[in-house]
Amino acid sequence: MKKKIGVIGYKGRVGTELLKQEGYVPLDCDIRSERSVEKAITSCKCDVVVSLASKSSPEWCEDDKNFKDMFNVNVMGIFNLGEVTSKLGIPTIILSTDHVFSGKSYFDFPLKRWIKKGPYKEDYYRRVPVNQYGRTKLSGEYMAGEYDNMKVVRTSYLFDTDRIYPLQESYPTFMYRSFMHIEHFVESLLYYVDNIEKMPKILHISGSQTVSWVDFMARHFLDCGSLLPTSSTHRKDKKEFAPRPHKAGLDVSLSAKLGLPQYSYRDGLELL
DSSP states (O other): OOOOEEEESTTSHHHHHHTTSTTEEEOOOOTTOHHHHHHHHHHHTOSEEEEOOOOOOHHHHHSGGGHHHHHHHHTHHHHHHHHHHHHHTOOEEEEEEGGGSOOOOEEETTTTEEEOOSSBOTTOOOOOOSSHHHHHHHHHHHHHTTOTTEEEEEEOOEEOGGGTGGGGTTSOTTOEEOOEEHHHHHHHHHHHHHTGGGOOSEEEOSOSSOEEHHHHHHHHHHHHTOOOOOOSGGGTTSOOSSOOOTBOOBOOHHHHHTTOOOOOHHHHHTTO
């Protein structure tokens, strides 16, 4: 019998793709309200819940006037979801991000060695976010850890045609990410949901290669036969409003071992 999967926060690109799949239905609720979440989920009678609800713009999250709303969605929203779904015994998936990591090297005194930057594995313990967005997403992960029925899927940077061109002017080119096309992410997430009983508490679903933004854009422009930026230094004087992990990205060796479809950023560029 086909599972019925309820999707919270379905109005974005990932949610739109999920709702095209058989068995996936929208859950209309305000994740900031436990009563609203409970009403939507009990009415749906779903077998699995996938929550895409998040305040995810680092610039928006860094603005102090938005902190309360960000906290209520990214942290208390997970609490509300956990309280409802744990009582009902419904497996629940939340999305997180590589922004929970610092993207910086540091010297580990107990180990007496330098610890490298990303890509990071799921069990990497030193999670020190550098922005408010990452801090609240990490808090959401801790909140999910309190509920046996909740699992966390971390991803890096998801793209499609609409999420490339606007970022030519706004995204710092010296940053590293595990870029993945949204359609490929959805394909992997569908496999994850179908096999949720076998999945660990935290799993990475992202591109199989971690590259810099300038490398990503260079490959895109080369494939299109257009001009491309040749250096990441031309943006050094552009101040970021929200700090970002400069060399993050996610290790996906565990998801590959579990049989999830694997795609690189170049596979995704072929879909544009």
